[in-house]
Amino acid sequence: MTAAAPSVLFCAAAGPRVGFGHLVRGAVLARALGAVPRVVLRASADAARAAVAMGWTVERLSSVLTSANEPALMVVDDPCAHHAARWIRRARQRGIPVAVVRDLGLLNLRADLTIDGSITMRPGSAPADLQGPDFAILDPSLADRRAAAAGRDGSRIVVALGGGAYVRAMGVELADAIARRAPNAVVEVAPGFVAGRLPALGPRGRWIPAGRLHASLATAGVAVVAGGLTLYEACALAAPSVAVAVTPAQRLTTRAFADAGAIVDASAPSRARTISRAAAAVARLIAAPAEAAALGHAGGAIVDGRGAIRVADRLRQLGATRLAGGCDHAA
Numbered sequence: 512m513t514a515a516a517p518s519v520l521f522c523a524a525a526g527p528r529v530g531f532g533h534l535v536r537g538a539v540l541a542r543a544l545g546a547v548p549r550v551v552l553r554a555s556a557d558a559a560r561a562a563v564a565m566g567w568t569v570e571r572l573s574s575v576l577t578s579a580n581e582p583a584l585m586v587v588d589d590p591c592a593h594h595a596a597r598w599i600r601r602a603r604q605r606g607i608p609v610a611v612v613r614d615l616g617l618l619n620l621r622a623d624l625t626i627d628g629s630i631t632m633r634p635g636s637a638p639a640d641l642q643g644p645d646f647a648i649l650d651p652s653l654a655d656r657r658a659a660a661a662g663r664d665g666s667r668i669v670v671a672l673g674g675g676a677y678v679r680a681m682g683v684e685l686a687d688a689i690a691r692r693a694p695n696a697v698v699e700v701a702p703g704f705v706a707g708r709l710p711a712l713g714p715r716g717r718w719i720p721a722g723r724l725h726a727s728l729a730t731a732g733v734a735v736v737a738g739g740l741t742l743y744e745a746c747a748l749a750a751p752s753v754a755v756a757v758t759p760a761q762r763l764t765t766r767a768f769a770d771a772g773a774i775v776d777a778s779a780p781s782r783a784r785t786i787s788r789a790a791a792a793v794a795r796l797i798a799a800p801a802e803a804a805a806l807g808h809a810g811g812a813i814v815d816g817r818g819a820i821r822v823a824d825r826l827r828q829l830g831a832t833r834l835a836g837g838c839d840h841a842a
Contacts, residue, residue, distance in 0.1 A: 516545035517830030520582035522598040524589040526558040527676030532740035533588040536648040543823035584830035588612040631767035647818040653747040654816030665732035671701040672737040678703035688790035738764040746810030751803035773810040
């Protein structure tokens with residue numbers, strides 16, 4: 512008999528600067544749990560509209576924490592320690608078990624369960640209860656898609672830099688630079704979640720339609736990704752990948768994957784240099800399919816794509832503690 516889905520409230524940040532990966536992870540967990548996707552959001556009005564378009568019901572915390580609507584479990588995914596701590600405090604005041612999703616060991620907050628699917632951590636950080644890529648929260652269909660993949664088109668390049676404001680301008684620059692280095696390549700660019708008109712791409716460039724990114728990554732010859740969620744998705748799909756860190760914290764991730772032989776790290780101190788290095792790396796991998804395939808294999812060995820299933824199992828256990836009248840630490 513399948514266990515009943517717990518009533519879960521997600522608390523997350525999203526927007527052009529912080530990106531949309533926190534919302535994406537929450538949506539993956541909600542599906543894995545079979546839960547209604549409800550979120551209290553720290554975001555602008557535009558980001559809240561994007562969340563609704565993604566299928567979220569955006570709630571007010573004061574309205575949810577009532578006897579009728581109170582959740583059995585809260586999941587906090589916000590990189591700001593101040594805001595994350597505030598949500599944890601509100602959960603504890605109501606006796607609600609709370610799980611925290613973090614990256615790179617950057618949050619050290621007391622919760623009933625901590626989850627960090629990062630490949631590495633900031634020096635001096637304490638490991639989470641669930642630590643490492645085995646707990647990277649990704650759509651489980653990625654693993655199935657990888658297993659069913661028929662092959663890769665070496666002339667197709669995917670540029671997927673996440674969902675923030677930098678995606679479109681930098682994506683266009685990367686597409687142009689790749690086209691100059693590899694004039695026969697078709698460059699597909701993921702537009703992210705920020706609203707607004709898409710800028711023009713070159714004659715061999717095209718924007719990836721909504722909902723098609725994973726299909727594109729599964730069959731592309733090479734992917735160019737940032738150092739966040741999309742890097743883990745590309746590895747789960749065994750996509751030969753070139754990574755560019757778009758925030759300082761992402762350098763920890765891109766270096767760790769590169770040290771493991773799973774990607775080419777094209778990150779550089781300047782944006783122009785980063786784009787030049789990324790385009791050169793793409794051209795080299797197009798010309799060296801065996802090297803590209805080895806990168807994809809190494810990435811797939813690190814990230815198997817089943818982390819959300821493992822995390823959801825632990826969240827179900829944690830959510831049941833309230834029904835049993837307890838709220839002890841789950842580790």
